[in-house]
Amino acid sequence: MEILLYNTLTRRLEPLVAGDGRRFRMYTCGLTVYDYGHIGNYRTFVAVDVLQRFLASQGFALETVMNITDVDDKMIERARTAGHSVAEHAAIYTQAFLEDLGRLGIQPPTHLAKATDYVPQMVAWIERLVDSGHAYASDGSVYFRVASFPAYGRLSGKDLGGLQAGARVESDQYEKEEARDFVLWKAHKPGEPSWPSPWGPGRPGWHIECSVMSMTLLGESFDLHAGGTDLIFPHHENEIAQAEAVTGRPFVRGWMHVEFLLVNGEKMSKSLGNFFTLRDLLDQGYRASAVRYLLASVPYRRQLNFTLEGLQQAAAAVERLMSLRDRLRQGGLAAGEDAELAAKITAARAGYVAALADNLNTAEALAAIFELVREANIALDAGRLRAANATACEELLHLFDQVFAVLTLAEREKMEASAGLDPATIEARLRERDEARRRRDFRRADAIRAELDAAGIAIEDVKGGGSRWRRK
RNA sequence: GGCGCGGUAGCCAAGUGGUAAGGCAGAGGUCUGCAAAACCUUUAUUCGUGAGUUCGAUUCUCACCCGCGCCUCCA
Numbered sequence: 001m002e003i004l005l006y007n008t009l010t011r012r013l014e015p016l017v018a019g020d021g022r023r024f025r026m027y028t029c030g031l032t033v034y035d036y037g038h039i040g041n042y043r044t045f046v047a048v049d050v051l052q053r054f055l056a057s058q059g060f061a062l063e064t065v066m067n068i069t070d071v072d073d074k075m076i077e078r079a080r081t082a083g084h085s086v087a088e089h090a091a092i093y094t095q096a097f098l099e100d101l102g103r104l105g106i107q108p109p110t111h112l113a114k115a116t117d118y119v120p121q122m123v124a125w126i127e128r129l130v131d132s133g134h135a136y137a138s139d140g141s142v143y144f145r146v147a148s149f150p151a152y153g154r155l156s157g158k159d160l161g162g163l164q165a166g167a168r169v170e171s172d173q174y175e176k177e178e179a180r181d182f183v184l185w186k187a188h189k190p191g192e193p194s195w196p197s198p199w200g201p202g203r204p205g206w207h208i209e210c211s212v213m214s215m216t217l218l219g220e221s222f223d224l225h226a227g228g229t230d231l232i233f234p235h236h237e238n239e240i241a242q243a244e245a246v247t248g249r250p251f252v253r254g255w256m257h258v259e260f261l262l263v264n265g266e267k268m269s270k271s272l273g274n275f276f277t278l279r280d281l282l283d284q285g286y287r288a289s290a291v292r293y294l295l296a297s298v299p300y301r302r303q304l305n306f307t308l309e310g311l312q313q314a315a316a317a318v319e320r321l322m323s324l325r326d327r328l329r330q331g332g333l334a335a336g337e338d339a340e341l342a343a344k345i346t347a348a349r350a351g352y353v354a355a356l357a358d359n360l361n362t363a364e365a366l367a368a369i370f371e372l373v374r375e376a377n378i379a380l381d382a383g384r385l386r387a388a389n390a391t392a393c394e395e396l397l398h399l400f401d402q403v404f405a406v407l408t409l410a411e412r413e414k415m416e417a418s419a420g421l422d423p424a425t426i427e428a429r430l431r432e433r434d435e436a437r438r439r440r441d442f443r444r445a446d447a448i449r450a451e452l453d454a455a456g457i458a459i460e461d462v463k464g465g466g467s468r469w470r471r472k
Numbered sequence: 473g474g475c476g477c478g479g480u481a482g483c484c485a486a487g488u489g490g491u492a493a494g495g496c497a498g499a500g501g502u503c504u505g506c507a508a509a510a511c512c513u514u515u516a517u518u519c520g521u522g523a524g525u526u527c528g529a530u531u532c533u534c535a536c537c538c539g540c541g542c543c544u545c546c547a
Contacts, residue, residue, distance in 0.1 A: 157476080180544070302485090316495080368493090377510055449508090
């Protein structure tokens, strides 16, 4: 099936194809590891993960890169405040980042590229820019000469031609020919990490990092580059300039930009007190499965207004899916299939895939799944759902989870939440309760139910006697 | 000002030139010893406002109002 994605560069929906005919190669701008990632960061990474998982489920072979910015101004400043070396500081928060990704079910990239591992390649690339007249050194730093790259501004739709060429602009620390020129190499300052270069010791600028690492790992022209919408300008614009000024060929064919996450209708900021890291939410008792669901449920090109109420709603939606899967696994179904339900499952599957293939319309994909959830529950209630239907439903839920991954996460979380109790113990208590119910000793039965409930186990009585349990 | 995203029920949100998906929450009901889960009914004669095009517009055009993001290193 053709998968369409909106390309910021062309402002159109375009089919995704592997340019080399084999593997779909894509790069995602990752995190600057000066602190814990916040949910705005993770909205982007979840959206990219949804894309990558969907591509994989549709048979694409992928080669993916995500970068880790482990040296920059903010890294240096924060490390200093924390009393760490920059490398120590980066190691701590890189580790935390990877843990967060795991908790959110975000699959690791093929290559996790740390900027400090690629400095020689960056220096070499800057040399080529300087040699070709696209960059110039000044006081030990090197700047990209935007005037030398006429296509500058194409991605962001900005016309920067109004800026005076040749006007010498003073900034706080560096000297540039023009205000719009940007730094490729920063001259060393005391107390900062540095690497050798033809222009003296220093460190790479942020933009060159992504250009060089992506081309080193994926080739000089690859399929898709993703990041938050705020990176369109100047970051991605600069990446294109740095790359194409040297190669003379298209750097990336498609650009995917994920819209902003707002909190209570405003941009997250520490001063507004609406700033959430994933850890904040987990500490407050919310589950990563609900966070992932919420982040994934709003199509990526829309701003997502994050609220705690929305997070609770997401948790409830995940529970609805989980409880259907539990019901399907109870067994005791008649063999064969109900043809009418089978047709509905097939239709739901088609609707689900078509929605995702249409620029990752996750909201519509979820609607297809939930319509089937209702149909399956109706059939279960009526005793119409048969073994082959259950299998087909489970397969659809599996396909759903291959992309959304919330069931896998929820299952893990439930196990952790009630980890102290093994099934044998639970079932023994359940038998005790059933016995008490038969004696009509409801005080006793309710006490056991409350006890198990407190331990993370929910009990549901079955029509005609007996009961079953599930983890909450 | 430029570029971009958006304004659909209490909340989240899909969508189409032909008369409003889905989730959550609320109310009532079925089931239950009571619950839980599930199901049923109910909650937008209406899609920011005004005008236009059209047999017909939430969907197209124009204007306006409102929210949000980017505009040199913030996902």
